[in-house]
Amino acid sequence: MVKTMPVPPAALYNDIPPGFWVALSMDEQHVIASAKTMDEVVSRAESIGELEYVIDRVPPKDLLVL
Amino acid sequence: MFSDPFIRVPFKVRTDDSGKEFLSVQLTLLLENATDTAKTKYAKCIVDSGAVFTVFHASFAKHLGLDISGSEQITVVGIGGSRSLWLHDIRLHLPGGPLMARVGFQEDLPVPGLLGMQGFFEHFRITFDGANRECELERILKS
Numbered sequence: 001m002v003k004t005m006p007v008p009p010a011a012l013y014n015d016i017p018p019g020f021w022v023a024l025s026m027d028e029q030h031v032i033a034s035a036k037t038m039d040e041v042v043s044r045a046e047s048i049g050e051l052e053y054v055i056d057r058v059p060p061k062d063l064l065v066l
Numbered sequence: 067m068f069s070d071p072f073i074r075v076p077f078k079v080r081t082d083d084s085g086k087e088f089l090s091v092q093l094t095l096l097l098e099n100a101t102d103t104a105k106t107k108y109a110k111c112i113v114d115s116g117a118v119f120t121v122f123h124a125s126f127a128k129h130l131g132l133d134i135s136g137s138e139q140i141t142v143v144g145i146g147g148s149r150s151l152w153l154h155d156i157r158l159h160l161p162g163g164p165l166m167a168r169v170g171f172q173e174d175l176p177v178p179g180l181l182g183m184q185g186f187f188e189h190f191r192i193t194f195d196g197a198n199r200e201c202e203l204e205r206i207l208k209s
Contacts, residue, residue, distance in 0.1 A: 003070040005093065007078060019176075024110070028094070038125035054094050055126075056110040057178050059080065 013058045023053040034058075068096065071162035071205040075113075079199070091194070091201045093181065096159035097122065099130045100166060103157075106130070109178040113192075113201065117182025118142070120158075121151060121170040126178070130156065134171055142170075149174070160189060162205025 006028040016022060016034045023032040023045035032053050033044035045053050080088045091113040099105040107129050109122060119142070127134045134152040141148050151170035158167045167185035181187070191204040 003072070004074045004076065007076045007092075010079065010081070026108075028110075038123065038129070042129055052108065054108040054110055055178055057123075057176070060176060 008056070016058050018058050018060045020058045022056045022058060023050065024056055026052055026054065028054055068159045068161055069163065071207060073161045073203050075201045075203065077199040077201065089199070093161075093203075095179070095181075096164075097126055097130060098157040098159065098164070099132060100155060100157045102131055111179030111181050112177055113186070114180045114182055115187065115192075117180045118184060119151065119153075119170045120167060120180065120182045120185030121172050121175060122179040123175040123177070124152070124171045124173045127152070127154065127171045132156070132171075137171075140170075158185065160186070160205065161203055162189075162207060165189065 008024060008028045012031060013022065020034050020036060021038045021041040022034045023041050024030065025032055032050050033041050035041040035044055038055065075091055075093055077089045078092045092110055093113055094108055094110050097107050097109055107126055109126060132154055134154050137152040137154045140151050140153060142151055149172055151172050153168055153170055155166055155168050157164050169185050189206055191206060193202045195202065
């Protein structure tokens with residue numbers, strides 16, 4: 001049995017500026033918090049009682065990893 | 067979440083304003099401070115076969131309680147120019163189980179993490195299936 005990893009919905013980051021950090025729910029289907037820095041997003045997620053979350057970043061529009 | 071030695075990861079599809087698609091493979095890992103196991107963070111990382119090292123944004127070091135100021139510092143040269151990395155040993159929870167890995171931390175990394183040859187690819191058989199837009203990873207478990 002091969003497990004398939006979750007993928008966040010394509011539109012999940014539509015309202016978040018490029019370059020912002022994001023805290024996702026553990027099923028990666030919901031945004032818990034977003035902020036300009038990782039420090040801020042950790043602080044915001046934990047201030048609302050979230051202890052486990054996935055840290056991601058909205059890619060800058062021109063970002064292509066080579 | 068990380069006990070399965072075989073996993074399938076659908077390609078991440080990003081579309082620009084003109085509708086052009088950009089594909090990548092992203093995987094969520096748990097990073098753990100090996101000397102303080104209460105300090106962990108989940109990170110969504112890009113699987114990058116062109117990266118020699120596995121690298122995370124330097125902010126993860128702070129939130130894992132790692133002091134990287136005394137860590138080995140190296141300069142790496144990539145497509146975008148040269149960058150400084152601080153190398154540190156952490157416990158990485160990968161599909162198939164955790165292991166200790168020497169990873170880099172970089173201040174201006176534009177993504178949470180890059181999973182490269184050292185610390186990631188060396189532990190897997192990986193198939194990129196472009197036709198089905200998915201990646202299969204099989205952990206190489208050493209006896």
